[in-house]
Each structure stands twice: as structure tokens, then as C-alpha cells.
Amino acid sequence: MKRFTALFLLTCLMVSLPACNLEETSTISKDVSAAERVASPTYPAGIAFDDYESRMANRNSNPVSRTSRDAVNAFSYKTAAPILNTISVNGCYSPLSLYYALALTGTGANGQTQDELLDLLGASDAASLSQDMSNLYRLLYADNKITQLKIANSLWLDNEYRGEPVSFKDSFTQNAASQFYASLFKVDFAQPSAGEAMAEWIAENTNGTLKPAFAADPEQIMSIINTIYFRDEWMDRFKxxxxxxxxxxxxxxxxxxxxxxxxxxxxxxxxxxxxxxxxxxxxxxxxxxxxxxxxxxxxxxxxxxxxxxxxxxxxxxxxxxxxxxxxxxxFSYDSKFELSDMMKKLGVTAPFEQNADFTGITDHQAFISMISQNTHIAIDENGVTASxxxxxxxxxxxxxxxxxxxxxxxxxxxxxxxxxxxxxxxxxxxxxxxxxxxxxxxxxxxxxxx
Structure with a gap:
């Protein structure tokens, strides 16, 4: 069998929001035994590897400024340094995965909560951040016989907390779908089926290389998940x-x-x-x-x-x-990181407090309880077709x-x-x-x- 993959890099990042007890008006039904897909994005069309004209047109249609690129890379170094210093032997971290998950989260925050997130991301406002992430998504996205760089986002929403209804704002979910290419699911986090469905979605979007397990959590009302799957071939193969x-x-x-x-x-x-x-x-x-x-x-x-x-x-x-x-x-190995403490040490504390302001997402009181990331990386000499x-x-x-x-x-x-x-x-x-x-x-x- 011909092998054409020289490099695998995959990441999963999950941001979880539990809730405090506030009364809301429900907008979706509660009859959910597993995960029900509410909306799916239409991903960009894959450009053939040798279609240089289409690649250039895609670049011209989706400008990413030096300021935006530098902000992402500054965030990358700022967050990577403390994470790398926790590694005892092996470890792989994806700054871009964390950036996308936090950017999506930030578009639904307000007040001090949003200010801290945008400051870490190097963004001036939520609207321009959404547009930059949308352009970068289309610019980076690749799915052809040589290269895959597939970024996926998803929102997992529970419409009930301790028997009280929870609703999510259309402006947030619509922006997530249109600008971040996010899939939307409604789930009951109190049921094991919710964790199973999220794990299945992650495995599907990382080509089966990441298969996490999530326990049921009745205190949770939403999860934001980002995955990145990257595959490419060496320009010059190793014999x-x-x-x-x-x-x-x-x-x-x-x-x-x-x-x-x-x-x-x-x-x-x-x-x-x-x-x-x-x-x-x-x-x-x-x-x-x-x-x-x-x-x-x-x-x-x-x-x-x-x-x-x-x-x-x-x-x-x-x-x-x-x-x-x-x-x-x-080499080939997996990594797991809990990123909440790192975020707090970098000055992002308001989103983790029970009075966090996520009123752009829901009027129900919500805060971030955990941010975690799993990655997989493997390199070998295979993957280049000589011709x-x-x-x-x-x-x-x-x-x-x-x-x-x-x-x-x-x-x-x-x-x-x-x-x-x-x-x-x-x-x-x-x-x-x-x-x-x-x-x-x-x-x-x-x-x-x-």
C-alpha cells in the first residue's frame, strides 16, 4: 500500500462553561438522549495541490494583515513558554487551537471578561476578530491529496440547568457558524451520551487519532471545542x-x-x-x-x-x-494539558469567576470552569511520492x-x-x-x- 503521510499533528481543545442558577426562557426542547446536530457549516472548497491560480485567488480574497498574523504569533509565544516549562520529557502544544477557541469565546463576552480575553489575543474588538479568524480559516484550510490542514469548531449547548431553562443568543451562534465555521449541537450534559457524542466528533475531525473520554457533568451548560488536523509531506523524503x-x-x-x-x-x-x-x-x-x-x-x-x-x-x-x-x-506521542492556571497567570481571570460576563452568549450566569488540550504528533520518513x-x-x-x-x-x-x-x-x-x-x-x- 502506498503511504503518503509524512507528518501528523492533531489537537483538541475544549472550553467548558458551567452555570449558576438564574431563570431563563427556553428556546429549544429538552428531549435529547444523545447529541442532536442543529447546524453544520459548509466548509471551504478544497483547492487542488497544483492549482496555483486558485490558491492565489484564495489568498487575495482573504487578506490577513501583518498586525493580525503578528498578534497570533505573539499569543503563541506568550502561551507556549509557560506550557513548555511544564514538560518533563515530551510535549506538543497547539497555540492556534487555543487561539481559535478563545477567540470564539471572546465574541460572546462583554465588559472586563471580554477585555481580558481580547487583550491576550491582541485583538481590538470582537467584530474585527471574527472577520480575521474567518479570513485566516479560509486561508489556512487545505484538503487535497497532498496536504490537509482542517480546522473544526463546535458548540455544544444544554438548554437546562437544575431544572431551569437556559437559552443561547442567536447573534452568538450565528456568528460562530458563519465566521468560525462552527457546528451546533444540543445535548444533555447530565447524560453520558453527551460526552460520548463530543468524543466521537473529535475522533471524526482528527482522523481517529484522538479519542478522549468525557464524564457526565450536570453543572455544565456549554462546551466550545476546536480541533486541528494537519497532514503534509516532506518536500524531500527521507530514504x-x-x-x-x-x-x-x-x-x-x-x-x-x-x-x-x-x-x-x-x-x-x-x-x-x-x-x-x-x-x-x-x-x-x-x-x-x-x-x-x-x-x-x-x-x-x-x-x-x-x-x-x-x-x-x-x-x-x-x-x-x-x-x-x-x-x-x-517519534510519536500524545500530550494532555490543563490550561486554566496558565491563562490566569497571564492575567485572564474574570472569565473564570462566577460573575463572569458572557451575556453575549446567554443571559444565564456562566463562567469558564476548565480549558484543556490534547494533542498527537508523529513524524517518519514516509509520505513523499517520488514523481x-x-x-x-x-x-x-x-x-x-x-x-x-x-x-x-x-x-x-x-x-x-x-x-x-x-x-x-x-x-x-x-x-x-x-x-x-x-x-x-x-x-x-x-x-x-x-
């Missing part, structure tokens, strides 16, 4: 017969033996900074996977200690070009005068960036070692065998 076992040095001083993929470029971009070296591997969609390798003796966790350091790891350093030798361990694309070398560049060894035989940092959404740079030049798109996933591999 299976070049994969060899070798030693990976763990942070605790122990060694493990795992399979390493091997490749060398005679001319390739890389950057060197204080205590690290960075380079990237291109994916066929124009996305890239960026690897940051600490210098020998440098503590990886010290490098990711704060957002500014983290940004410098991916955007700083001295860029150069030369021979790059790659040795990357194959599909021709390798493009750096034409017209100076001959290599430097060399980098990306021998990832010790704990390292990685990130997945989308294809560029804003390509304007100084003098129109792009640094091959510096990502230009949105940060989709970021993580640490401390043991490829875990």
Missing part, C-alpha cells in the same frame, strides 16, 4: 534504507537507542544563535517544520524560559547558508562556506508553521531559517521512545 538505529542522549544522562532518519543538503539555510542552532525542513504545502538544537551542554529548558527567549529561538540568530547534515529521530514534486535547489546562491550538523541526538525543540500568510519583509527577502507563517504546533522531544 527508508537510510534510517539507522543510533543513540539519543536523555536529559538525565541516560542513553536510549532509537531509529534516526538521515539526509544531507549541500546548500541549505540555517541560523546560529547564543546556545543553539536552527534549521527547517520544507513541506509540500509551503509549511515547514523548524528544529532548534541546543548546543552541547546547554539546558533546553533554560532556552525556553520566557516568551522573548522563545521568539528569539525561532526568529533570531545569524542566518547563513551551507551544508546541513540532518539526523532526526522518528510528485521535483526537488528545488537554491539557484543562484553563493557556494556553501559553512556547515551545520542538525544531529538531533539530545532533547530538542520543534515547531510547525503554516505556509506564509503575509510575505512582506524588509527588501522583500525571506530567511530560509526563519518561519513566516502562523505557528500551528510547538513542542519538545526529550525521548523519542516515550
Amino acid at each position: 527508508v534504507d537510510q534510517t539507522k538505529p543510533d543513540t539519543f542522549h536523555l536529559a538525565d544522562g541516560k542513553d536510549v537507542t532509537c531509529d534516526f532518519m538521515n539526509m544531507a543538503y549541500n546548500s541549505h539555510g540555517f541560523s546560529k544563535g547564543d546556545g543553539y542552532i536552527r534549521s527547517a525542513l520544507s513541506l509540500k504545502s509551503g509549511a515547514q517544520m523548524v528544529f532548534v538544537l541546543p548546543d552541547q551542554g546547554v539546558d533546553l529548558m533554560a532556552l525556553v524560559s520566557d516568551p522573548d527567549n522563545l521568539k528569539a529561538l525561532f526568529e533570531g540568530g545569524k542566518a547563513t547558508n551551507g551544508k546541513v547534515i540532518w539526523q532526526i529521530p522518528k 510528485a514534486f521535483t526537488k528545488i535547489d537554491f539557484a543562484g546562491a553563493a557556494m556553501p562556506v559553512d556547515q551545520a550538523e542538525m544531529i538531533l541526538d539530545r532533547p530538542f525543540l520543534y515547531a510547525i508553521y503554516s505556509s506564509p500568510v503575509s510575505v512582506t519583509r524588509v527588501e522583500g527577502q525571506s530567511d530560509p531559517g526563519t518561519p513566516m507563517g502562523n505557528l500551528l504546533f510547538i513542542g519538545i522531544c526529550g525521548n523519542p521512545l516515550k
Whole structure:
């Protein structure tokens, strides 16, 4: 069987709103034994991988400003740094998934609750945030034989709390459906069937790689769920017969033996900074996977200690070009994060208080009880059809005068960036070692065998 998937990245994020006891007028019936789908979005049409004209038209029709892109990436570094510092061995976090879930939540908030959310998101107002997220959605969305980047949102609504009716505002649900491509479901959170239905929806939208379990919770009135499914192919595949076992040095001083993929470029971009070296591997969609390798003796966790350091790891350093030798361990693992405490430490506290203002969603008193995220990541050498694309070398560049060894035989940092959404740079030049798109996933591999 031909395999064409080189990279899987999947994430599920759930924001839950429980309720306090207030009287409301019900607008939907209570007869729900499982989940009843109320509305489904019409997703953007998939653009063929080699349809460059349609891809350019899609980009022109859905402008994403540098300000908006920078806000998403600033949020990514700000939230990733504290999360990465909690990782003991392996961990993968999706900033974009959290951003979408919080953006949708913020459109239904008011007062101080909304101010704190918008401030963290770097957004000026809910209306422009909705439009930016809608444009970014259509720009990032991909579903063809080579690449999949599928973002899905959903609202799960219970119309009853402790025997009293709960109603949700049409302005919120309609905006969620039209701007965030959200599916709408009505459920009874007191029944196990609600959790089962949400888990089934997540599995469906992550190609079966994430299958969480949710307990019944009669205190809950709504859940907002975002999923991201990403699949792409290496621009230049790793040859299976070049994969060899070798030693990976763990942070605790122990060694493990795992399979390493091997490749060398005679001319390739890389950057060197204080205590690290960075380079990237291109994916066929124009996305890239960026690897940051600490210098020998440098503590990886010290490098990711704060957002500014983290940004410098991916955007700083001295860029150069030369021979790059790659040795990357194959790895696959799952991660789970509870993100509420991180949000509070970043100054977002009002949404978690019982007097939170979500009156744009419902007039019933509601607050966020939990924010959690599950992810899965796997990389291997498979996924490139030899005849599909021709390798493009750096034409017209100076001959290599430097060399980098990306021998990832010790704990390292990685990130997945989308294809560029804003390509304007100084003098129109792009640094091959510096990502230009949105940060989709970021993580640490401390043991490829875990």
C-alpha cells in the first residue's frame, strides 16, 4: 500500500462553561438522549495541490494583515513558554487551537471578561476578530491529496440547568457558524451520551487519532471545542534504507537507542544563535517544520524560559547558508494539558469567576470552569511520492562556506508553521531559517521512545 503521510499533528481543545442558577426562557426542547446536530457549516472548497491560480485567488480574497498574523504569533509565544516549562520529557502544544477557541469565546463576552480575553489575543474588538479568524480559516484550510490542514469548531449547548431553562443568543451562534465555521449541537450534559457524542466528533475531525473520554457533568451548560488536523509531506523524503538505529542522549544522562532518519543538503539555510542552532525542513504545502538544537551542554529548558527567549529561538540568530547534515529521530506521542492556571497567570481571570460576563452568549450566569488540550504528533520518513514534486535547489546562491550538523541526538525543540500568510519583509527577502507563517504546533522531544 502506498503511504503518503509524512507528518501528523492533531489537537483538541475544549472550553467548558458551567452555570449558576438564574431563570431563563427556553428556546429549544429538552428531549435529547444523545447529541442532536442543529447546524453544520459548509466548509471551504478544497483547492487542488497544483492549482496555483486558485490558491492565489484564495489568498487575495482573504487578506490577513501583518498586525493580525503578528498578534497570533505573539499569543503563541506568550502561551507556549509557560506550557513548555511544564514538560518533563515530551510535549506538543497547539497555540492556534487555543487561539481559535478563545477567540470564539471572546465574541460572546462583554465588559472586563471580554477585555481580558481580547487583550491576550491582541485583538481590538470582537467584530474585527471574527472577520480575521474567518479570513485566516479560509486561508489556512487545505484538503487535497497532498496536504490537509482542517480546522473544526463546535458548540455544544444544554438548554437546562437544575431544572431551569437556559437559552443561547442567536447573534452568538450565528456568528460562530458563519465566521468560525462552527457546528451546533444540543445535548444533555447530565447524560453520558453527551460526552460520548463530543468524543466521537473529535475522533471524526482528527482522523481517529484522538479519542478522549468525557464524564457526565450536570453543572455544565456549554462546551466550545476546536480541533486541528494537519497532514503534509516532506518536500524531500527521507530514504527508508537510510534510517539507522543510533543513540539519543536523555536529559538525565541516560542513553536510549532509537531509529534516526538521515539526509544531507549541500546548500541549505540555517541560523546560529547564543546556545543553539536552527534549521527547517520544507513541506509540500509551503509549511515547514523548524528544529532548534541546543548546543552541547546547554539546558533546553533554560532556552525556553520566557516568551522573548522563545521568539528569539525561532526568529533570531545569524542566518547563513551551507551544508546541513540532518539526523532526526522518528517519534510519536500524545500530550494532555490543563490550561486554566496558565491563562490566569497571564492575567485572564474574570472569565473564570462566577460573575463572569458572557451575556453575549446567554443571559444565564456562566463562567469558564476548565480549558484543556490534547494533542498527537508523529513524524517518519514516509509520505513523499517520488514523481510528485521535483526537488528545488537554491539557484543562484553563493557556494556553501559553512556547515551545520542538525544531529538531533539530545532533547530538542520543534515547531510547525503554516505556509506564509503575509510575505512582506524588509527588501522583500525571506530567511530560509526563519518561519513566516502562523505557528500551528510547538513542542519538545526529550525521548523519542516515550
